Amino acid sequence: MSDVDEIVRVAARGEGVTADGRHVPFAAPGDRVLPGGDIEAGPHHQVPPCRHFPECGGCQLQHLDDASWSQFILDRISSALATQGLEAAIRAPALSPPRTRRRATLHAESSGRIGFSMEKSHAIVDLAECHVLAPELFALVAPLRRLIHVLRPRRRLDVHLTLADQGVDLLINGVMPEGLAAAEAITAFAEGNRLARVAFDEGYGPEVRWEPEAVTITLGGVPVPLPPASFLQATREGEAALVAAVREVVTGEGVVADLFAGLGTFALALPGRIYAAEAGREAIMALKAAAARSHRTVFTEHRDLYRRPLTPAELDRFSAVVIDPPRAGAKEQAQALAGSKTPKLAYVSCNPSSFARDVNTMVEGGWQIDWIQPVGQFRWSTHVELAASLSRR
Structure with missing residues (x-):
């Protein structure tokens, strides 16, 4: 090891990493680690704006500028794909501004x-x-x-x-x-x-x-009843980026399935006829009521997609599918998609690792990744989200 090491990347938990694999807390790419352990700030090291950093667990990356935070997001996704032997075109991350968590x-x-x-x-x-x-x-x-x-x-x-x-x-x-x-x-x-x-x-x-x-x-221009502590995308900006990516994949298709639909973030933002499935009873009832009042053609089903995923025969009825599972991913539903004839899929994920696992199953079944749109809506956090376009080869 040389007397002075340079930080070359940021690890999954937020530590800076030198070329020889040394992990250094609160270091940014381009920082120099001096012999005594002190950090000489490089061009991507910013002064953390909040007095509570780094004690507060709300943020892990306030010492990174937006360029290095974006690279961290890209690295997380590409590394997750690499563990499954996958590659994909990854777009520039859409970053939510400070003070936008809703x-x-x-x-x-x-x-x-x-x-x-x-x-x-x-x-x-x-x-x-x-x-x-x-x-x-x-x-x-x-x-x-x-x-x-x-x-x-x-x-x-x-x-x-x-x-x-x-x-x-x-x-x-x-x-x-x-x-x-x-x-x-x-x-x-x-x-x-x-x-x-x-x-x-x-x-x-x-x-x-x-x-x-x-x-x-309001989702997709439709006011939706909001049960207490319901899931929403963390920022309006993050929601808009994910919705835009999903619309790019499925707009122009016939009947679209929205799986793990929640309150209807995607179902209400898409044109045409939508089938929406969700395990949370309150959420799916709220979506059903909102769709009825706004005269949207959204057909809802209260369905646990872990216990009862859509079968390949059911999936074959749709021109495209949107899937937005929890952090655990959707292993069983991915297996069914691999065996289906559905031509297009928009996969929204809050966990690059489970996303890569599920997509690997689908690639083995004849799918390909067209592109991935990363979204950084948990500002200065190690949490990474994405929307991906997949299609049949």
Whole structure:
């Protein structure tokens, strides 16, 4: 090893890596590691904007500029493909700007501390600033401290924040407030901060305490009923990039299947006739209601695609398929797609490793990867998302 090592890439967990494989925390490509272990900043090393970095687990890569963060995303995807013996054309990542996260889960305790957990710890970073949360969400941190002090929870709380059409939707897990004083405090808190909804869940399902009008989230131009703590793409910018990629794959086709459809992020953004399958009962019922009210030709089915994936015969009815599974991927559904005659697929993934595994199965069944569009919507995070176009060879 030379006296001075240069960082050449960033590893999956965010450490800088030298040419000889040495891992150096909080180093960026182009940094020089001096003999004593100090880091001499290179052209891609930026000053982290947040005072809580690196203790806060919300971010791992604030020391990288956008160019090196983009390269990190590309490397993650290409490395995942390489483990399966695959290659593909990978486009430039679409990066969400700072302060655009519209959903997040914070943690809180009776002392009033509220924030993300520390990296590799359950300790809470008491947020004094945040450069990833949308301003509407961060504005609630201080008022929430006061409310939690009134509620006096006996254990750590999970605080789910979502920016809906009507304002911020709040769900607090771990406490069920009782008594007049708590009820008055919740009402004052909701009114004073113009919240869309406040709900609590102590383990038996959400109980709504404040919702002056039905809460919705607009997807594809359609207001969709929003169950508490529902899944949404983390930023509007990230959602737009993924939707654009999916539309590029399937627009112009006949009947399209949207698998793991959720609330309808893709189903409601696509033209033509859509079949949508989703295991979450509340989500698929919300999509069904929204499609009916907006006169969209979306046919919904409450279906667990892990237990009962669409068969090759069922898949053959569609001109194209959209699939957006959870982090575990869709191994069984990929096997069925490999055996189907469906000509086109848009695969949306939040885990390059499970994506590469599933796609390898499909490539062995006669598919090819046309292109991959990476999306970085978890700003300064090691979390990587993508949309890919696949077609029959």
